[in-house]
Amino acid sequence: MSKQERWSRLLELLAVDGKLDVEQAAAAVDVSPATLRRDLDELAEQRLLVRTRGGAIAHGVSYELPLRYKSSRRASEKQRIARAVADLLTVGDVIGLNGGTTTTEVARALALRAGGPAGESGDGQSGPMYTVVTNALNIAGELAVRPQFKIVVTGGVARPQTYELVGPLTAGVLNEVVLDVAVLGVDGVDPKLGIMTHQEDEAGISRLFAERARRVVLVTDSSKMGKRAFARICGLDRVDSLVIDSEIAPDMVARLTEAGIDVVTV
Template sequence: MDRYVRWNALLELLTDSGRVSVEDAAAQLNVSQATIRRDFDQLAQQQMIIRTRGGAVANGVSYDLPLRYKTAKHSAEKQRIGAAAAALVAPGQVVGLNGGTTTTEVARALAVRPDLNTNAEGTQLTVVTNALNIANELLVRSQMKIVVAGGVVRPQSFELVGPLGGALLREVTLDLVLLGVNAIDVHLGAAAHHEGEAAMNSLMVGRAKRVVIIADSSKLGGHAFARICAIDRVETLVTDSGAPSSVIAEFEAAGVRVITA
């Protein structure tokens, strides 16, 4: 098992139970207790957990893991979602992208589309983003125009938040915004764990003609701390084939087009 996959699993165990022993973690992950001890020590050094005698306890931030620990979770689904969401983009558009693992897959799918990688007048794609990793993905692999909102970097997501970025976003118009979210619910709308990220995402929504939410099925029907927008602002939801038909029906009844990848 890859180290980051294992670390993600350990952090999820701690999120669920608040405390886990070396012995229980080793049994659940089918690895040696020595491996778990090393993992706990390394996670504690990064202040992701609190080490205890014989185990570890959550330190209150494991719900919001750094991006590099999230990449292995639902990776196949996110790649399919990314490709499906990228297919909604047309040459010459101005597209907004926020941060996150699923939007990273969208950026990678956009970068390999020949029709979008051109400097020809009227066909060059413009991407507006508040995520440093998204900008880097596109900058080194494409000929798109990249506009980066300013702000303070959140290490967990590589997103820039705060009033500096908000000032730029208020001055642009987006044909389409593709937003990764922590949760989306028919009644509660789209939401993020961090209020700064939610505020930036909400500004993108306010400047966009069309709003597309990209979220794997584990995020459907869930809730998070800070709302991004109400469900009536969402035109399309791109998710994976694991989404229950009953949940999809609820979104469609609310007027949201659902694409499953």
């Protein structure tokens, strides 16, 4: 297990339990207690946790993993989901992408589908194949160097945990565009409450993405199903399609299908 993977695992454990014990955490990631203590010290220096005498505790009651530490979780599922989403999109589409690990994989899958390395057009055409509107700085950075894409980046204030731009400036741009498809990543999906995320400012921007789009495609892995997060984005009645890994429970598929959502499992 690499250091990055080890840190991701430690932060996942912290997100679940709210605290870490040195001995137990060392066993969980298969390192010595001395190495584990150094890991915790370095994570504390980045203000990702608070060191205690016997381990560490999370910052505050609500704990959100920074995007850079979530990218290795369920990576293969997210890549399959992303490829399936790319198959649903058409050349010429205006696509909205909010931030998150799964939508980042969607951007990468689109880049591969467009063809050609950065700086070359995959189909020999001079114009862009897709227009992508995003409030995610990392997604914009990956696609901006590719001539197959016209990238529209919203304004706003950057959140360091997710690289997303939020606030009135972000909303101002989204209110002036029309999208063919909004591809949304979320932190929770509840059959009654709808789709949710951890932060209310991000929820408001994702809601705008949905409102400005002709079609809404929800992308998430099955671990988010049945879970709730703090801020509601919208109800399931606004979602047209869900692309998800095959571990989703059959009864959940049935409930979503009854609600009029096209469920695509990969």
